[in-house]
Amino acid sequence: MSDLRKTDFTQRFIFDNSDTRGELVSLDHSYAEVLAKHAYPEPVQQLLGELMAAAALLVSTLKFDGLMSLQARSEGAVPLLMIEITSEHEIRGLARFDADQITPDATLSDLMPNGVLALTIDPTIGKRYQGIVDLGGNDLSACFTNYFVMSHQVPTRFWLAADGKRARGMLLQQLPAEVIKDEVDRAESWNRLNALGDTLKVEELLGLDNETILHRLFHEDVVRLFDKDGIEFKCSCSRERSGNALSSLGHDDALTLVKEHGGHIEIDCQFCNERYLFDAADVDQLFAGAGVETPSGTHH
Numbered sequence: 001m002s003d004l005r006k007t008d009f010t011q012r013f014i015f016d017n018s019d020t021r022g023e024l025v026s027l028d029h030s031y032a033e034v035l036a037k038h039a040y041p042e043p044v045q046q047l048l049g050e051l052m053a054a055a056a057l058l059v060s061t062l063k064f065d066g067l068m069s070l071q072a073r074s075e076g077a078v079p080l081l082m083i084e085i086t087s088e089h090e091i092r093g094l095a096r097f098d099a100d101q102i103t104p105d106a107t108l109s110d111l112m113p114n115g116v117l118a119l120t121i122d123p124t125i126g127k128r129y130q131g132i133v134d135l136g137g138n139d140l141s142a143c144f145t146n147y148f149v150m151s152h153q154v155p156t157r158f159w160l161a162a163d164g165k166r167a168r169g170m171l172l173q174q175l176p177a178e179v180i181k182d183e184v185d186r187a188e189s190w191n192r193l194n195a196l197g198d199t200l201k202v203e204e205l206l207g208l209d210n211e212t213i214l215h216r217l218f219h220e221d222v223v224r225l226f227d228k229d230g231i232e233f234k235c236s237c238s239r240e241r242s243g244n245a246l247s248s249l250g251h252d253d254a255l256t257l258v259k260e261h262g263g264h265i266e267i268d269c270q271f272c273n274e275r276y277l278f279d280a281a282d283v284d285q286l287f288a289g290a291g292v293e294t295p296s297g298t299h300h
Helices: 029-036 042-061 140-150 183-197 202-207 210-218 239-247 251-260 280-287
Strands: 009-015 020-027 066-073 080-086 090-096 116-123 129-134 156-162 167-174 223-230 264-268 275-279
Touching (some): 009 042, 009 210, 020 029, 020 042, 020 210, 029 090, 042 066, 042 080, 042 090, 042 140, 042 156, 042 167, 129 140, 140 156, 156 183, 156 202, 167 183, 167 202, 210 223, 251 264, 251 275, 251 280, 275 280
Antiparallel strands (some): 009 020, 009 223, 020 167, 066 080, 080 090, 116 129, 156 167, 264 275
16 A cells, blocks of 8 residues: 555445445545645535545446446535546546535535535446436435435444545444344344434544444444554546547648647646647647647747
């Protein structure tokens, strides 16, 4: 595990006396990388961190190879929150916002009224999957819990928190009946663990290590904590991808665009603010099949 991934990771745990698994996530460096790209107001920083934590919990829960994206959209002060994470646990994110409409104590419903949350999985092999749920809960934790209810998947609970410095989350999920076969006892066990999870305070989730959190909540249960699985910020943008977007315009239109923009086109990555420049020579090089990994000699 790299040095960065030592502070950014998910960690699975399981209850030996109940058909329940769990996951904890801690994000420091990757969260800081996302926030450093734009001047986000504090309420937006919190939402982005919570969505990052949810994405990390989900990528460890929904087994797939490929890319998963979470998009929350609304017509409010925050029209878009977006997180992308790969099955290799590489994460990036962004938000769009209108700072003039955001107050320091704004809640999810204030910032994203009538919003919807879309979860999309683009597997390396196989069909694309998308699920959508309303952003109708009091916070993102409730929204993700509702998503699993609406999608008729196994019972799952989320606890998410972020404060502009650290993003954390916890998930509980019911497993197939093996330890507890009786349905009444099974439901009672699940409800008890959820009730204990609900006693976790935001400051505890943000400030305590995983071992302490699990002991604080579930000291009467037999809980096994597994090894950490690292996460890191990484943007998938590249000069080659920007060139591919440019090539979709066609040679003549691309050259016209270069001329209209004073001799070169700037393609900016919205996630990491990386800027790629293309001039007429680059366009000719691109459409001649020579690629764009190396800028033309006309750049200075």
